Amino acid sequence: MSIKYAETEPRTGTTEKYVGQAIDRVDGPAKTTGEARYAAEYPYPGLAYAALVHATIPHGRITGIDTAEALAVRGVIDVLTHQNTRPMKPAPKVSFLDLSTLVAGTSVNYLATDEVLWNGQPVAVVVAETPETARYAASLVRPSYEELPAAVDLAAEQGNAVPQKGNLISEAEATKGDAPAALAAAPYKVDLTFTTPPHNHNAIEPHATTAVWDGDRLTVHEATQNITWTRKHLAQRFEVPERNVRVLSPYVGGGFGGKGSVWAGTLLAVLAARATGRPVRLALTREGVYHTVGGRTGSIQRVALGAGADGKLTAVLHTTVSRTGRSGGNGEPITAGTRHLYAAPNIHLRQSTVRLDLLANTFMRAPGESIGTFALESAVDELAWELGLDPVELRLLNEPDRDPVGGQRLAHRRLREAYALGAERFGWRERDPRAGAMRDGRWLVGMGVATAYHPSLRMPANVTIRLNADGTAVVRCGLQEMGMGTATVLGQMAADELGVPLASVRVEYGDSDLPVAPGAGGSTQTASAAAGVQDAAAKLKRTLLGLVRRSPGSPLRGRKPDEVEARDGGLYAGAAGQTYAEILAAAGRDHVEVESKAGMLGFMARTLRERRRWVRAATGAQFCEVRVDPDTMEVRVSRWLGVFDVGTVINARTAASQLRGGIVMGIGMALSEQTLIDHRNGRIMNASLAEYHVPVHADIPRIDVHCLNEPDSGMPLGLRGVGEVSITGAAAAVANAVRHATGKRVLDLPITLDKLL
């Protein structure tokens, strides 16, 4: 994907920085005209269509598959099953030496096994001349099964949970002091058990793959957050060299973590294309997404807090049970916020998981922190009621100077400022502290706050910059753009580093042939790209200063890089300098190209070293106002303010949109979202957008977001990722506002009206 701003658009002068400005997203015109093509929208001659047949039992073996009726349908090319299909290679074992091994969504080798590990697992693929034929014929495939016992109910199985293992970037437990004893002795305490349901991402674009083989070369148009690892995984599974595989993903219709792994649909599209010798498109149905793409785990969480009469916490306990699947999945950092948010002499954290006969769980926006902060921040609010303290005041009283567990320094933490500013802007002082005391006509009004917390990380990203003789530049980086504004901010950062107008920069992304960059996950992309762009721009400067050494008249001759500034379309030492066009013309070059390469091992070592000294996170203060109908107890969110410390804001417009988006998803989590599992057979009962309720226009009020916008000196350009922090704390802010409006504490998400009546 290659994209740039139109030359004709008026732009500000080149001396002004683009970073920090509210610039229109560069892909806006393509997306508002229908020009933007997504993975299922690439035409190929001879294109065939695939549809999946899903298992209807949660655990067992396939004893037979009757495909005769399906094969008899006119237009059916083939029906692929484990009985007639050349198998893929199994997924490689997970290894931290090769992080791409993490990309397999499940351990199942589809169509190479008779084992069924969840209700909905694909057991056959129909390939046909039209999408309608494929879907119809898929309904005629008749598998038979031998059923085995299955455990699908998290609450019933929680006794079988085992302690979760930590990993390089996230610990699963902590013990400091004696938290149970301190809790027992505390004069003020809360001890609550929260439950959160499973969630599904529900990106509006269902996962889709268009797979085209040409000999042993494979082209895949894919809806993915991770082109690099997807390419490597496909190369491994289909036993072709990595360089033979090209994954193209210029536009992705939302991901939120759901497109971060390689799931069945991708593999089976490629497999079907290999088996039939045809280009194959497999666009999952909405129901198919629920059945083949993991979602967020449900959770059971105990949070117990003890405090003295002064409001100082003496004990913090947070223990959690979540689930994985027999086919894979991972525990989540549910207690991560609790580890870092409040000072207390006694802390106990433990995360456990139980393996169920359900589809592997996966990352969904702020995995762990989003549901963990619901429990923690609800409990903190409840403690404020116990103490008779203002919930903002209680939080500020317990704001730590150093990390509460590890004792590291807190890098650039501005929660006090966020709360002070938020309280002022939101009118927090006008809140009547009594429950049910505020009214607007017949509506009960409540105001709640909660803290948002998400760790700030970055990954290595390779970037090339090609500078052309006309002074234009091409920036190449294999990033993904799913609407976060990646392409736009990449252009802004590059234009600043090079000192050229934004319209002179073309960015290329979303193609696995580009320099390797991290997947879109963990809110890392922008910081990762920023470091790469800065490094590449510095290299370019050195290369150009090398070129001018042979230009006798150049005012830049003999200058050192740190004496030279990139601005006004060239390099300048004070007033003396040359434009890029002049430098290249004098050197007789039509272009110069440089690459910034970041090594993974050195990078990991630096990251781990830094983690021992610093705790770094994006944080925020969420303020929510609700109106509750006193008769039906329907909850409407009426006002919202989020004040965030996310370091430097690169694009005020796209950053605000991303932060709003997380809050919207948090409101959904609070009030309506839940994936319902039939405990008799493990089947998802509401696998549709009609029955899984994501927020609609009418559910979302004006959402004010404010960023403190102070650079974090430990991050490239001072920025912290904004993709996830705003969903954290959001559901608790709603729950706390509901508590204020109604006097009722809801411990079980979502807060549907039956729980308030």
Next chain:
Amino acid sequence: MTEIRMKVNGSVESLDVEPWVSLLDALRERLGLTGPKKGCDQGACGACTVLADGVRINACLALAVQYDGREITTIEGVTHPLQEAFVRNDGLQCGYCTPGQLCSAIGMLAEYEAGMPSAVTGSHGLDDAEIRERMSGNLCRCGAYNGIVDAIKEVSG
């Protein structure tokens, strides 16, 4: 197979379709007009919204044969100030719901002008609540709702 003729984005198209082919699949797979999106294929998300003789419909819930002789406008045939307003107000992120939001908004404004009421219609004119109510059939999972409402207000005001 049934032969149908539709005027799509101003040009007359003849199509041979089976009677079970949805208007959405006819547009996307037969005519190559991929602007209308398939988000759910059951009328729950609005990503497939197109205009049929100026009226917004979910193309996934319509059979192509029902629209024989009708005039269909997809996002590819839209030239409207709303498009730039969406960009200016950042009424989009991933862009997948955007064609549907735009077509829906155009249809919605026409409905409003024609005096069609909604559940919240009162004396406030086309305010935020009125726009939200009327646009609630178009889901945006990225959560660009504020920007979409702003864009519609800007253009309708």
